[in-house]
Amino acid sequence: xxxxxxxxxxxxxxxxxxxxxxxxxxxxxxxxxxxxxxxxxxxxxxxxxxxxxxxxxxxxxxxxxxxxxxxxxxxxxxxxxxxxxxxxxxxxxxxxxxxxxxxxxxxxxxxxxxxxxxxxxxxxxxxxxxxxxxxxxxxxxxxxxxxxxxxxxxxxxxxxxxxxxxxxxxxxxxxxxxxxxxxxxxxxxxxxxxxxxxxxxxxxxxxxxxxxxxxxxxxxxxxxxxxxxxxxxxxxxxxxxxxxxxxxxxxxxxxxxxxxxxxxxxxxxxxxxxxxxxxx
Amino acid sequence: xxxxxxxxxxxxxxxxxxxxxxxxxxxxxxxxxxxxxxxxxxxxxxxxxxxxxxxxxxxxxxxxxxxxxxxxxxxxxxxxxxxxxxxxxxxxxxxxxxxxxxxxxxxxxxxxxxxxxxxxxxxxxxxxxxxxxxxxxxxxxxxxxxxxxxxxxxxxxxxxxxxxxxxxxxxxxxxxxxxxxxxxxxxxxxxxxxxxxxxxxxxxxxxxxxxxxxxxxxxxxxxxxxxxxxxxxxxxxxxxxxxxxxxxxxxxxxxxxxxxxxxxxxxxxxxxxxxxxxxxxxxxxxxxxxxxxxxx
Numbered sequence: 001x002x003x004x005x006x007x008x009x010x011x012x013x014x015x016x017x018x019x020x021x022x023x024x025x026x027x028x029x030x031x032x033x034x035x036x037x038x039x040x041x042x043x044x045x046x047x048x049x050x051x052x053x054x055x056x057x058x059x060x061x062x063x064x065x066x067x068x069x070x071x072x073x074x075x076x077x078x079x080x081x082x083x084x085x086x087x088x089x090x091x092x093x094x095x096x097x098x099x100x101x102x103x104x105x106x107x108x109x110x111x112x113x114x115x116x117x118x119x120x121x122x123x124x125x126x127x128x129x130x131x132x133x134x135x136x137x138x139x140x141x142x143x144x145x146x147x148x149x150x151x152x153x154x155x156x157x158x159x160x161x162x163x164x165x166x167x168x169x170x171x172x173x174x175x176x177x178x179x180x181x182x183x184x185x186x187x188x189x190x191x192x193x194x195x196x197x198x199x200x201x202x203x204x205x206x207x208x209x210x211x212x213x214x215x216x217x218x219x220x221x222x223x224x225x226x227x228x229x230x231x232x233x234x235x236x237x238x239x240x241x242x243x244x245x246x247x248x249x250x251x252x253x254x255x256x257x258x259x260x261x262x263x264x265x266x267x268x269x270x271x272x273x274x275x276x277x278x279x280x
Numbered sequence: 281x282x283x284x285x286x287x288x289x290x291x292x293x294x295x296x297x298x299x300x301x302x303x304x305x306x307x308x309x310x311x312x313x314x315x316x317x318x319x320x321x322x323x324x325x326x327x328x329x330x331x332x333x334x335x336x337x338x339x340x341x342x343x344x345x346x347x348x349x350x351x352x353x354x355x356x357x358x359x360x361x362x363x364x365x366x367x368x369x370x371x372x373x374x375x376x377x378x379x380x381x382x383x384x385x386x387x388x389x390x391x392x393x394x395x396x397x398x399x400x401x402x403x404x405x406x407x408x409x410x411x412x413x414x415x416x417x418x419x420x421x422x423x424x425x426x427x428x429x430x431x432x433x434x435x436x437x438x439x440x441x442x443x444x445x446x447x448x449x450x451x452x453x454x455x456x457x458x459x460x461x462x463x464x465x466x467x468x469x470x471x472x473x474x475x476x477x478x479x480x481x482x483x484x485x486x487x488x489x490x491x492x493x494x495x496x497x498x499x500x501x502x503x504x505x506x507x508x509x510x511x512x513x514x515x516x517x518x519x520x521x522x523x524x525x526x527x528x529x530x531x532x533x534x535x536x537x538x539x540x541x542x543x544x545x546x547x548x549x550x551x552x553x554x555x556x557x558x559x560x561x562x563x564x565x566x567x568x569x570x571x572x573x574x575x576x
Contacts (some may be wrong), residue, residue, distance in 0.1 A: 010294005039458035101384030133546035
């Protein structure tokens, strides 16, 4: 099963939930953990994996052979992203906005465009207490994270339980991370911000036909809007974690919840059982 | 003030308090326009209660659609699509997944029978509103859409235009989390980036990365440590890092229940009675003001 942990709003506890699930289940079954928040990966602080290999990731961007180029302008015309511009006697390529679609090279009548790799980041692979661990890091100044997420996900081992820690938001990086999941856990907090962003993520996951369940973190700090919404929308509320300053302090030090409070392991095993039931 | 200044509030890590702080700054700064550039999870409107004055649709790009009557199922498009958006469909025709399609149009260009159309997508809406605190430009990105960076650019352009037209002093931008495309679009060309962090390992790591992004785009950064009393040792680490990297720490906001309570009631924390957090935000605004006016 591929289980993604997502949220519209940032900082609601995705990593806490994903890491705790992985640590609670790793004795029971083989687990693979993918941290797909490549802009700000944090799960490694908690799982402390021993990283054994890495692999730089690049996207193909055009390289123009000016000897062959006739400056006809076809490449600029076909580029949907305005990532290539043809002037009177030169061609400018803007690799940071290129999506690597390959259109310019394919359609250049002079075959004057080759592709070269433009590095956007790196993925690192390793393991932690039997959990296979992979995460990606987007290079500073790079704009496009989805290709890096795709690269992490090429390593999915479907013989294991795959837990995906998704980036926040509801746009392309999040969509890329949750795509193909069998179930998505949406972590939220009981506040108007949490509710607003939960609604958005439910909309998108419904559109993608991915079944969802809700986890409320820091219960007790806010209001009852999220619970009311779950009832109205018939969304399964699968787990509630109370606000607890000790949990917050453990988090700040990089200590996983189930290590700081081992009693919670049971709750995470239950959570997984519920996920399996709701998935059907 | 001689010329308008743009301040962006970012964080790297989500949920550190960007929006709460942006709303508080909205109550403190004079003569400003506000912009919510966290377009895929916009929350600032929940504290500012805007009255929408103007509404615009945003088309950030195109998506491919197949005309099944024309499609011969030759499969050429399948080979050229690099986003795995095309698959074999019913009756030997192809099918296009609109969520995976990045709108490059290569399939449409190479289709021998012109069976693939590139259609403009309405990928969001943006609004100019009035609020108690001044004009406010905000947006809503369509579900699962691309191009949040372009929508951010549209919002910022309008905010800047309003500021110039009305001779306002500040544009205050509530930015998105992360370091990717919408963050770069929110950050570029601003005068100061206020990086809101929290005293946690994740908060520190994410702050460092986003400050490096600001430096990469030559924007000066200042740091605000929210909930600083949750872990004083980590707060110390942040202050040390900031000193070593010449990033001024302009605010240390205590962890207080009033902050969440004000959010639940939809009120900027600075207008929510007397509390330590808002006092510190007021002091922070004075420091930010002098950083912005000293020419940054």
